[in-house]
Amino acid sequence: MKRILIINPFGIGDVLFTTPVIRALKENLPDSFICYWTNERVRYLLEHNPQIDKIFGLSRGDIKKICSKSRLRGFGALCGLLRNLRKEGFDIAIDFSLDHRYGLISRLIGIKKRIGFDYKNRGRFLTDKIRIDGYADRHVVEYNLDLLGLLNLTPPASRNLELIVSDEEKEKARELLFKAGIYERDLKIGIAPGAGASWGRDAVLKHWPPKNFAYLADKLIEEFNSKIVILGDAIEKSIAEEINGAMAHKAIDLTGATDLRELAAIISCLDILVANDGGPLHMAVALGIKTVSIFGPVDPVVYGPYPVSPKHIVLKKDLSCRPCYKKFKTPVCLRDKECIKSITISDVFDAVRRLL
Structure with a gap:
C-alpha cells in the first residue's frame, strides 16, 4: 500500500484545484493511504472527502503566527508536526507549494520520492519535477494533473472539483x-x-x-x-x-x-x-x-x-x-x-x- 503525502499550504481555490489529483490517485491506487498537509484555516474544506485518510493543518504561515507570540511555542509546533509526519512513513510526497522548504521537510522526514513543480529553482529538494515559469494559458488544475505523469498514473475519469457537504x-x-x-x-x-x-x-x-x-x-x-x-x-x-x-x-x-x-x-x-x-x-x-x-x-x-x-x-x-x-x-x-x-x-x- 502506497502512503502518499499531498502538500498545499495555500488558499481555498488552490486546495480545491488539487481535488481532481486526489481522485486520480484513488482511481489508480485504490489501496493507497492519502494524507493532506495544508494550513489550519483551509483544512476544514477537506473534511468528509472519502478519498482523504488524514489531514494535517499547520503551514509555514501558521507557524510564523505562533512564533510572533512565542518563538518557543512555534518551534515546538514545528517539531511536533515533523515528528507526526515522520511517523506516517510516507513513500511519496506530491508537493504543490512551489517552496523549497517544504521539499526539504519531505526529505528530512524520509520520503524517498518527492514530486512537484520547479519554479525559480525552488524544487531543488524534489526527486522528480516539472519546470514551470508560472501558470499561464491553461488552468492550474491542468498543471496539477501533469504531476500524475511523474508517477505513471492516468488522469481521473472526472476532472470536477470536489467539496463534500454532509x-x-x-x-x-x-x-x-x-x-x-x-x-x-x-x-x-x-x-x-x-x-x-x-x-x-x-x-x-x-x-x-x-x-x-x-x-x-x-x-x-x-x-x-x-x-x-x-x-x-x-x-x-x-x-x-x-x-x-x-x-x-x-x-x-x-x-x-x-x-x-x-x-x-x-x-x-x-x-x-x-x-x-x-x-x-x-x-x-x-x-x-x-x-x-x-x-x-x-x-x-x-x-x-x-x-x-x-x-x-x-x-x-x-x-x-x-x-x-x-x-x-x-x-x-x-x-x-x-x-x-x-x-x-x-x-x-x-x-x-x-x-x-
Missing part, C-alpha cells in the same frame, strides 16, 4: 436561512463581495465596487423577488455593511457569521452565487452551484471556474493591460482598476438572468 450540515444551513426569513421556495442568490485574502493589501484589486453590488442586489430583489445573502469572512464585514447601507432593500448579511464548513453548506443551498475571483467562487463551483464571477487582474483561463461550463459565467473586460497578474505578481495599477470597474451592473444582472 446532509446534516446542509440541514443546519437550511435552518439558519429559515430563521433569517429565507425559505426553500425562494430564489436564493448569494453575493461574495470580498475575496483574495491571500493577496493581502492587493485584495482590493479583485473587488467589484460595493455600491455596484448594492444596486445589483436591489435590482435582483425588484425583478425576481429574490432573497440576497451576503457571504464572506469577518474581515469583509465592512464591505457587507457598505452594501447593505447603500441598498433600498435589505440583504441577509452572514459575513463573519460562519466558519468554512458552514459557509460551504450555505453556498450549497443557493441557486446562484455572484462573486469576485476568490475562494467562495471555487467552493460554489465544487458544489455544483451556478455562478457569475467577476474577474479583473487575473486570467480566468488559468484561475477561473473549472471545468468550463454554461453553469458558470465569467465576466471580464478585454483591455490591453489585463490580465496583469502573472508569475504570482501584480504590478501597480495605473488605470484605477479599470478592468473591474468597467464591468457594469447590467453586465452582471444580464448574466444572472441567463442562468435563471
Whole structure:
C-alpha cells in the first residue's frame, strides 16, 4: 500500500484545484493511504472527502503566527508536526507549494520520492519535477494533473472539483436561512463581495465596487423577488455593511457569521452565487452551484471556474493591460482598476438572468 503525502499550504481555490489529483490517485491506487498537509484555516474544506485518510493543518504561515507570540511555542509546533509526519512513513510526497522548504521537510522526514513543480529553482529538494515559469494559458488544475505523469498514473475519469457537504450540515444551513426569513421556495442568490485574502493589501484589486453590488442586489430583489445573502469572512464585514447601507432593500448579511464548513453548506443551498475571483467562487463551483464571477487582474483561463461550463459565467473586460497578474505578481495599477470597474451592473444582472 502506497502512503502518499499531498502538500498545499495555500488558499481555498488552490486546495480545491488539487481535488481532481486526489481522485486520480484513488482511481489508480485504490489501496493507497492519502494524507493532506495544508494550513489550519483551509483544512476544514477537506473534511468528509472519502478519498482523504488524514489531514494535517499547520503551514509555514501558521507557524510564523505562533512564533510572533512565542518563538518557543512555534518551534515546538514545528517539531511536533515533523515528528507526526515522520511517523506516517510516507513513500511519496506530491508537493504543490512551489517552496523549497517544504521539499526539504519531505526529505528530512524520509520520503524517498518527492514530486512537484520547479519554479525559480525552488524544487531543488524534489526527486522528480516539472519546470514551470508560472501558470499561464491553461488552468492550474491542468498543471496539477501533469504531476500524475511523474508517477505513471492516468488522469481521473472526472476532472470536477470536489467539496463534500454532509446532509446534516446542509440541514443546519437550511435552518439558519429559515430563521433569517429565507425559505426553500425562494430564489436564493448569494453575493461574495470580498475575496483574495491571500493577496493581502492587493485584495482590493479583485473587488467589484460595493455600491455596484448594492444596486445589483436591489435590482435582483425588484425583478425576481429574490432573497440576497451576503457571504464572506469577518474581515469583509465592512464591505457587507457598505452594501447593505447603500441598498433600498435589505440583504441577509452572514459575513463573519460562519466558519468554512458552514459557509460551504450555505453556498450549497443557493441557486446562484455572484462573486469576485476568490475562494467562495471555487467552493460554489465544487458544489455544483451556478455562478457569475467577476474577474479583473487575473486570467480566468488559468484561475477561473473549472471545468468550463454554461453553469458558470465569467465576466471580464478585454483591455490591453489585463490580465496583469502573472508569475504570482501584480504590478501597480495605473488605470484605477479599470478592468473591474468597467464591468457594469447590467453586465452582471444580464448574466444572472441567463442562468435563471
